[in-house]
């Protein structure tokens with residue numbers, strides 16, 4: 001079997017789908033994307049085709065190493081996201097060629113179903129109570145929300161109180177009938193992270209995500225010393241070589257690699273196994289589309305330390321398309337009481353409505369996150 005063609009489709013709301021064709025008619029789909037930099041990742045995907053066209057797509061490990069090491073420079077959000085989508089498509093092809101789901105190729109499932117969670121609120125955490133009520137009616141009991149709006153390096157007690165009051169209201173409304181993670185989204189600088197985490201402790205969130213920016217990961221052990229709340233991070237780390245330093249330093253309780261940013265299934269499997277050795281739980285990051293979610297689920301189902309899966313149904317970013325809009329086997333993605341079952345079809349288990357994708361790609365918006373500024377005019381972390 002040989003790879004003959006790579007085709008990329010940028011589609012609403014902010015995703016990119018990659019189709020890899022072969023000379024035997026087996027087609028694989030991937031989802032290479034960095035939110036807000038789809039065109040850059042698209043260029044990187046097509047630059048990698050020099051290593052792929054004419055090659056056997058089933059030699060996933062060798063193709064992965066060639067893409068990672070062959071061009072001298074390596075790592076980072078753009079290249080590892082391009083590789084991630086290509087890797088996903090190669091696993092899709094291999095599973096389809098052998099007639100089995102990818103998790104069967106990886107040794108089979110360690111669980112019957114995988115727990116998922118839903119986002120509530122938006123960029124500026126509001127309407128969370130209403131959002132939780134709606135999603136609870138749909139069977140979810142675990143949620144995630146932004147913990148704060150923009151926050152200064154050193155901010156006021158008033159700003160802290162506002163963030164804490166929102167969480168107190170949630171606990172007050174639902175008690176311990178729900179669980180929720182709080183995403184600091186990298187908006188909080190190290191000095192304030194310690195303050196805010198301490199104030200949130202009484203409300204026992206399931207985890208605090210990105211309590212500081214990934215480039216400040218050396219604070220994780222110090223923050224972990226000062227709080228009982230589990231620390232989660234990983235969406236802005238891109239290879240096992242980055243994660244190894246964070247695991248070794250300690251402080252991280254939940255690792256959240258993104259299957260469309262951190263080198264794909266091949267790399268995230270290795271990250272998951274490394275995390276297990278450090279007694280760190282796995283909760284793949286996935287605010288993206290159906291192929292990214294499917295790739296996450298295959299890693300979840302074969303990873304003992306997988307505990308929670310993010311999925312983007314109803315997420316505040318999905319303007320213009322929902323997570324299953326480009327999928328024809330929607331029933332396989334059914335979530336019951338917050339749980340999803342292994343995807344039964346060969347490969348990644350996603351049947352893409354290519355016509356719908358082609359139509360949607362004709363006028364895909366160039367999504368970008370908003371640019372926030374502090375009251376003094378300086379740029380704020382979004």
Ligand SMILES: O=C(O)[C@H](O)[C@@H](O)[C@@H](O)[C@H](O)CO
Nearest residue numbers: 035183185235285286287369
């Ligand atoms: O936890 C999450 O889903 C992420 O923090 C998410 O909000 C961002 O990754 C966003 O997709 C960036 O454009």
Ligand SMILES: [Mg+2]
Nearest residue numbers: 183185209235
């Ligand atoms: Mg996050």
